[in-house]
Amino acid sequence: MAKFHTLKVAEVRRETAEAVSIAFDIPEAAKAEYSYIQGQYVTLKIKLNGEEVRRSYSVCSSPLANEPMRVAVKQVKDGRMSTYLNTQLKAGDMLEVMTPMGSFHSAMNAGNKKNYVLFAGGSGITPMLSIIKTVLIAEPKSTLVLLYGNRDEASIIFKAELEKIVADNKDRVKMVHVLEHSPKVEGSLFRGIMLPEKVKALIENYVGLNLDNEFFICGPGPMMRNVESTLIELKIEKQRIHLEYFTVYVDAGKAQPVVEIPTIESSVTVIMDGEETTFELSSKGKSILDAAMDAGVDVPFSCKGAVCCTCKAKVLEGKIQMDKNYALTDQEVAEGYILTCQAHPLTEKVVVDYDVV
Ligand SMILES: Cc1cc2nc3c(=O)[nH]c(=O)nc-3n(C[C@H](O)[C@H](O)[C@H](O)COP(=O)(O)OP(=O)(O)OC[C@H]3O[C@@H](n4cnc5c(N)ncnc54)[C@H](O)[C@@H]3O)c2cc1C
Ligand code: FES
Structure with missing residues (x-):
C-alpha cells in the first residue's frame, strides 16, 4: 500500500541550468517498501507557504544498478514544487516521499530480444x-x-x-x-x-x-x-x-466526452490498510477520493487530475463513472481499476479497495 516516509536527501545535483536530480537515503527498515520497477515514480509532499503541495517525479535510477533511488526535477516557470526543489532543497534535508508507483514499464526477462x-x-x-x-x-x-x-x-x-x-x-x-x-x-x-x-x-x-x-x-x-x-x-x-503523462493535456483529438450521469444516492465503502469506511455519496457530488478524505481516510493522491495514477483503486462491488482518465490502460479499466479522484458512484452500493493495486 502506498505510504509516505520521511527520507533524507543524500544529494542534490545540478543537471542543467533548469534541472536538478535528487538522491535519497533510504533507511534499511524501509528499503523493501521502496523497491521499485524501472519507469515508476514517487510522490513528494511539502508544505509551501502553509499549504500542502504534492507532486510526482519519475525515478531516473535503475533498481538493478548499485545506485541510490534518484529523481530529476525540471523547474517549471512559476511552478511551486519544482522551483522549491531547484532553488531551496539541499543535501541533508528531510522530505516526505511516497512509496513508488506507476505502470510505465514492461516486464523484464533475460530471454527477451526486444x-x-x-x-x-x-x-x-x-x-x-x-x-x-x-x-x-x-x-x-x-x-x-x-x-x-x-x-x-x-x-x-x-x-x-x-x-x-x-x-x-x-x-x-x-x-x-x-x-x-x-x-x-x-x-x-x-x-x-x-x-x-x-x-x-x-x-x-x-x-x-x-x-x-x-x-x-x-x-x-x-x-x-x-x-x-x-x-x-x-x-x-x-x-x-x-x-506517461506529466501534466493534464487535452487536445481535440484526445478530449474525453462529458457523459451525463443519473442522480444516484450511494453507500460507498472504501477499504484501506484492511480497514473499511462507509459514507453516503451522490453520483453528482464529490469524487470518491475527496469523499473518502472527508470521511477521515488517509487515501493516496497526487495530481487529482487523472494523470498520475496515485489514487488508483479497484472496484469490488457496484459501478462507477470516471470524469477523465489519462493514466489507466484499457486493460486496467477492464479489470476494474479506477482513478478515485475522477470516480463517482453509479449504483446504490459501491465497494472500492485501495489495497489491491
Ligand atoms: C507520473 C508523473 C511523473 C512526473 N515526473 C516528473 C519528472 O520526472 N520530472 C519533472 O520535472 N516533472 C515530473 N512530473 C511533473 C511534476 O509532477 C509537476 O507537475 C511539475 O514539477 C510542476 O509542478 P510545480 O508545483 O512546480 O508547478 P505548479 O505550481 O503545479 O504549476 C505552475 C504552472 O506551470 C504549469 N505546469 C505544470 N507542470 C508543467 C510542466 N511539466 N511543463 C510545463 N508547464 C507545467 C501549470 O499548468 C501552471 O500554470 C511528473 C508528473 C507526473 C504526473
Ligand atoms: S491523484 Fe493523480 S490520477 Fe488521481
Missing part, C-alpha cells in the same frame, strides 16, 4: 534513463533507441551520462537528439519539434518495424500526442505503446 523505442521530451527523459539502465542489465539481447527532443543543447538533461551509456554500449543503444533551436545541429531531421512527419521520418530511419518493438513515450502533451497518433497510424498494437 527493441525498446523511447520517445522523450525534456524532463520526460527521467523514466527513460531508468528504463535504459535496467534493460541493459536485465536483458542482454535487447536493444534501445532513444529519440530525445529538447529546446537546445544546454537544456538536455543527463546529456553526459547518456553519451557515456551510448559509448559503452555501441551495439545496443542508439541516441538521436532533436533540438528546437541549435545552430550546431545539421540536417532537418534533427532540428525542430516532433511533429507527425518528423516522428514518421525518425521511425523510418532509426526503428526497424519488423523488430519486437516496445514503445515508451514521455514528454510535453503535444509531442506525446504526435508520437502516439503516428504509431497508431503505423498500425503498432496498442499494448506495445506505453505513455
Whole structure:
C-alpha cells in the first residue's frame, strides 16, 4: 500500500541550468517498501507557504544498478514544487516521499530480444534513463533507441551520462537528439519539434518495424500526442505503446466526452490498510477520493487530475463513472481499476479497495 516516509536527501545535483536530480537515503527498515520497477515514480509532499503541495517525479535510477533511488526535477516557470526543489532543497534535508508507483514499464526477462523505442521530451527523459539502465542489465539481447527532443543543447538533461551509456554500449543503444533551436545541429531531421512527419521520418530511419518493438513515450502533451497518433497510424498494437503523462493535456483529438450521469444516492465503502469506511455519496457530488478524505481516510493522491495514477483503486462491488482518465490502460479499466479522484458512484452500493493495486 502506498505510504509516505520521511527520507533524507543524500544529494542534490545540478543537471542543467533548469534541472536538478535528487538522491535519497533510504533507511534499511524501509528499503523493501521502496523497491521499485524501472519507469515508476514517487510522490513528494511539502508544505509551501502553509499549504500542502504534492507532486510526482519519475525515478531516473535503475533498481538493478548499485545506485541510490534518484529523481530529476525540471523547474517549471512559476511552478511551486519544482522551483522549491531547484532553488531551496539541499543535501541533508528531510522530505516526505511516497512509496513508488506507476505502470510505465514492461516486464523484464533475460530471454527477451526486444527493441525498446523511447520517445522523450525534456524532463520526460527521467523514466527513460531508468528504463535504459535496467534493460541493459536485465536483458542482454535487447536493444534501445532513444529519440530525445529538447529546446537546445544546454537544456538536455543527463546529456553526459547518456553519451557515456551510448559509448559503452555501441551495439545496443542508439541516441538521436532533436533540438528546437541549435545552430550546431545539421540536417532537418534533427532540428525542430516532433511533429507527425518528423516522428514518421525518425521511425523510418532509426526503428526497424519488423523488430519486437516496445514503445515508451514521455514528454510535453503535444509531442506525446504526435508520437502516439503516428504509431497508431503505423498500425503498432496498442499494448506495445506505453505513455506517461506529466501534466493534464487535452487536445481535440484526445478530449474525453462529458457523459451525463443519473442522480444516484450511494453507500460507498472504501477499504484501506484492511480497514473499511462507509459514507453516503451522490453520483453528482464529490469524487470518491475527496469523499473518502472527508470521511477521515488517509487515501493516496497526487495530481487529482487523472494523470498520475496515485489514487488508483479497484472496484469490488457496484459501478462507477470516471470524469477523465489519462493514466489507466484499457486493460486496467477492464479489470476494474479506477482513478478515485475522477470516480463517482453509479449504483446504490459501491465497494472500492485501495489495497489491491
Ligand atoms: C507520473 C508523473 C511523473 C512526473 N515526473 C516528473 C519528472 O520526472 N520530472 C519533472 O520535472 N516533472 C515530473 N512530473 C511533473 C511534476 O509532477 C509537476 O507537475 C511539475 O514539477 C510542476 O509542478 P510545480 O508545483 O512546480 O508547478 P505548479 O505550481 O503545479 O504549476 C505552475 C504552472 O506551470 C504549469 N505546469 C505544470 N507542470 C508543467 C510542466 N511539466 N511543463 C510545463 N508547464 C507545467 C501549470 O499548468 C501552471 O500554470 C511528473 C508528473 C507526473 C504526473
Ligand atoms: S491523484 Fe493523480 S490520477 Fe488521481
